[in-house]
Amino acid sequence: MKKVTAVLMSIFLSFGLAACGSTQDDRKPEAIDRMVESVETEPSAQPETEIPEENIDVNTEENSGSAEGKALVVYFSMPETSDPDNMTQEEDNSVVVIDGEVLGNTQYVAYVIQENTGADIFRIEPETPYPTDHDTLVDLAAQEQEDNARPAIKGNIEDLGQYDTVFVGFPNWWGDMPMILYSFFDAYDFSGKTVIPFNTHGGSGFSSTISTIAELEPDADVREDGFTVSRNNVQDAEPDILAWLSDLGYINQDADASALAEKESENTDGKSLVVYYSASGNTEEVAAYIAGAMDADLFELEPEEPYSSADLDWTDRDSRVSHEHDNLEERTVPLVADTVENWDSYDTVFIGYPIWWGIAAWPVDGFIAANDFTGKTVVPFCTSSSSGLGESGELLEEAAGTGEWLEGIRFRSGASEDTVVEWVNGLGL
Numbered sequence: 001m002k003k004v005t006a007v008l009m010s011i012f013l014s015f016g017l018a019a020c021g022s023t024q025d026d027r028k029p030e031a032i033d034r035m036v037e038s039v040e041t042e043p044s045a046q047p048e049t050e051i052p053e054e055n056i057d058v059n060t061e062e063n064s065g066s067a068e069g070k071a072l073v074v075y076f077s078m079p080e081t082s083d084p085d086n087m088t089q090e091e092d093n094s095v096v097v098i099d100g101e102v103l104g105n106t107q108y109v110a111y112v113i114q115e116n117t118g119a120d121i122f123r124i125e126p127e128t129p130y131p132t133d134h135d136t137l138v139d140l141a142a143q144e145q146e147d148n149a150r151p152a153i154k155g156n157i158e159d160l161g162q163y164d165t166v167f168v169g170f171p172n173w174w175g176d177m178p179m180i181l182y183s184f185f186d187a188y189d190f191s192g193k194t195v196i197p198f199n200t201h202g203g204s205g206f207s208s209t210i211s212t213i214a215e216l217e218p219d220a221d222v223r224e225d226g227f228t229v230s231r232n233n234v235q236d237a238e239p240d241i242l243a244w245l246s247d248l249g250y251i252n253q254d255a256d257a258s259a260l261a262e263k264e265s266e267n268t269d270g271k272s273l274v275v276y277y278s279a280s281g282n283t284e285e286v287a288a289y290i291a292g293a294m295d296a297d298l299f300e301l302e303p304e305e306p307y308s309s310a311d312l313d314w315t316d317r318d319s320r321v322s323h324e325h326d327n328l329e330e331r332t333v334p335l336v337a338d339t340v341e342n343w344d345s346y347d348t349v350f351i352g353y354p355i356w357w358g359i360a361a362w363p364v365d366g367f368i369a370a371n372d373f374t375g376k377t378v379v380p381f382c383t384s385s386s387s388g389l390g391e392s393g394e395l396l397e398e399a400a401g402t403g404e405w406l407e408g409i410r411f412r413s414g415a416s417e418d419t420v421v422e423w424v425n426g427l428g429l
């Protein structure tokens with residue numbers, strides 16, 4: 001992660017030369033064409049050996065862009081704290097700490113892209129700063145979405161015309177881009193340019209944001225193969241970002257060869273598994289869609305004693321499920337099999353279940369208890385008539401005690417294949 005130290009240092013070093021936030025009208029003739037985001041904090045003292053010499057001037061050399069021409073990285077990021085110590089869980093979710101520096105998740109991805117493409121960089125900041133208190137921020141984001149708001153952006157991009165490619169990064173907020181991104185796309189015309197989205201998320205991937213951008217910028221080439229990463233994996237995302245940039249053909253000679261090599265040498269045998277319990281077929285349908293999209297194996301959890309329709313009648317206080325619901329000790333449901341062959345070969349495990357009384361149907365509990373999820377990415381999904389995912393994923397994560405759990409998603413009973421596949425593709429797994 002020393003590379004990021006170098007990026008930060010180079011930004012600080014060149015800050016004195018930066019032309020940022022000026023309008024087209026007050027641009028001086030000698031205006032420097034490089035744009036550096038406004039960083040208000042002072043650089044922390046770093047031992048010189050921490051900064052590889054070859055990277056110090058990454059932000060002052062010519063924009064190397066790529067075969068596609070000059071590139072710009074634009075991003076919005078909302079770190080909820082700047083204190084690397086004593087973070088709440090929510091604050092921790094919103095940031096990554098690199099060499100003691102606290103960066104927003106999307107900010108970090110933006111820096112890695114900037115550093116390895118030699119692109120210019122512009123941070124979208126609201127004229128009225130957002131609150132950093134998590135609950136207040138979450139409520140404000142929802143309100144802005146409901147109001148279809150267009151929060152004003154501080155500063156502007158000088159001469160967007162010089163860029164052929166614009167990487168645009170944002171966190172997923174309530175299944176969409178933060179509304180300030182709509183202000184951004186309203187303000188600039190990307191006709192004839194390539195727009196490459198990237199985002200960070202808590203389990204929803206891109207949602208439908210890429211198609212939204214394509215609608216907002218109909219004359220731009222909006223790439224569908226953007227980069228998306230779960231907030232849980234941002235810290236280790238550099239090799240993935242480099243591999244993605246390399247696939248796109250946007251990478252400069254200063255790119256971190258060792259990180260790229262790390263990615264290339266990764267075991268590519270990692271497979272995906274979709275484990276599910278389904279009483280009446282809805283979750284099974286979604287599981288099959290996920291398996292199709294991920295080229296994953298399927299594993300159905302079958303209770304030794306299957307549930308009959310009468311057993312499942314939750315309106316009957318005397319039915320089997322009602323009894324189990326009312327008596328915790330009756331919720332242990334022996335399964336025909338609770339372990340999967342070649343478990344070690346799977347690095348991603350989807351776990352599906354119907355919602356029963358607001359939580360995961362308990363036949364999945366035996367599977368969770370019987371397996372070690374260490375080293376695996378676990379993605380819960382559920383179907384229900386009306387309830388959301390609620391705490392069902394978190395409760396399973398707690399019960400498992402191991403694995404990198406994503407937030408997961410709830411589908412309505414009878415969700416379409418398109419809806420499910422769009423979600424899977426947006427996960428970036």
Ligand SMILES: Cc1cc2nc3c(=O)[nH]c(=O)nc-3n(C[C@H](O)[C@H](O)[C@H](O)COP(=O)(O)O)c2cc1C
Nearest residue numbers: 278279280281282283354357358383384385386387
């Ligand atoms: C015992 C039981 C309890 C349920 N509780 C809820 C609930 O709390 N909220 C909800 O939205 N749906 C509830 N449902 C509906 C199921 O979650 C929904 O039909 C689901 O898609 C069934 O999935 P399956 O076909 O894979 O079993 C319940 C269904 C059953 C059988």
